[in-house]
Amino acid sequence: MALLQLRDIGKEFGAIRALGGVDLTLHRGEVLGLMGDNGAGKSTLVRIMAGNFRPSHGTMHFNGRPVEFHRPADARDAGIEVVYQDLALADNLTAAANVFLGRELRRGVWPFRLLDHAAMQQRAAELFQELKSETRPGDLVRQMSGGQRQAVAIARTRLADARLVIMDEPTAAISVRQVHEVLDLIQRLRDRGIAVILISHRMPDVFTVCDRVAVMRRGRKVADKPIGQTSPEEITGLITGALEVA
């Protein structure tokens, strides 16, 4: 049974057609590379799966059931975690506060439920350690490097038992060593049966960790094949439009 099944998903922003009739299937523990030029519609597809906005048309099945996400929390409750392209961090809060934003740990009984600062710091520190990121849970995100900010955004996906983790260009702004950690994490997620969608412009990343690669061009999916049956050259051709379809 497929974990995620998108059928004929389309999205228009006024006169702009960002997505037109996209079908996509993803199985448990599968890592899909999603590639395409800027403006191809990758982030729009992510936002639909994440419950940011509804598709103009099309249906979505998750875990065997038809789903309609009205807000991001719906997708998260269903088991979909997202690392957004802009990371979605509040600069004025600490790393730990950002990791737990929207699902703070609290203790006490209502109405005296207060934040459990110590537990959140502790858990955030563990997550950063797991990601091998030198990030202090108590530091303000405003003062952090690109890699540390990325770690904060990725750490969020590890809070709950996710079934699907979507990463929108998670390696765009980080060092070689940190890219390695992110790819490592993706492999560990797959080993646990968690599906991953990796959006990336970096061909080596996609060919290192992905089982399958799908290519988008001008809002349409123009290719979707196992990584073993394609090559970086073919994918490049598909992205640029030198190759029409594969």
Added chain:
Amino acid sequence: MSTGLHFTNVGRAPWHRRGFFASQTFYVAVAFALIALGMAILSPIFLSGGNLYNISKNFSFVAIVALGVTLVIVTGGIDLSVGSTMALVALVTVMTLNAVAGRFSGLPGLALGAALCAGLATSLAIGLINGVLVAKVGLSPFVTTLGMLSIARGLCYVITDGRGQAPQGDDAELLYSLADGQLLGLPMPVVYLLVLAGLLGLVLHHSAWGRHLFAIGGNERAARLCGVRVDAVKISAYVLSALAAGFAGVLMAGWLGSVPANLAFGYELRIIAASVIGGANLAGGAGGPLGAVLGSALIEVIRNGLVLGKVSPYWQDTLIGLIIILAVLVDRLRARRAG
């Protein structure tokens, strides 16, 4: 705390460059202490019990409202309607008290209770309208609350025909004692202020709601993506701001013994100034009760200093404006130095 992590390349700012000691609120606390010290040396009257009692009472009204406005400012909004809200709620409360006076004879407190409920309902209505227009309809906070400033002030004149209203009946004395009495030697407004400021500090920094308020001010889109109920939190900030204003208005009514239709006219600027001087950032994401209280206190001490120094009161507004700009300037310089 120890996390077992070893950092090789991540330095930590020295203590005086982070946390409270690097905040605008801290600078304002220092400025406040220096000015108070200077005035104590220059004027023997400043530290006299009577003068301190008056200062603390006067600034409490502004500070209580500043607590509420600070919440709105933290979300990145603004509430210009608080001065008018103080007046309208005070008038509705006093007029209800007078309308029901005598109906509950033999049941002390009931008339005042009914009057306070009417005031509370007025506050809630104003806060809800502001909040819903801003959060749900998406109107600009500045324009929405500017409109409400005018609507509420207009209603003050409509319901009173421009005549001042004085509390009457058996419960009027009760109102006076609640608003103008003393507890442990402190004026009642100061007692309310301290309790409210303490509660707010606790809730802002130790509840999920407080955390969400700061997150919205820092990055509203991110807060929404992370599942924060942005609209509800924003509306609650405007409601609390209106409630604080209404409460302070009723206290002022009890203190003055009558409510003119122009009560608290122009107070919104002093209140917002107090929040901003205390470190609330109009761009959102920063501010707190300590800052609101310190900002209000600083303004009042300077006003008091001008009075004691026999400077023309016309200079007050000019000086307060200078201090606002100075406080923001110092904060900007600090931020630039910190990089």
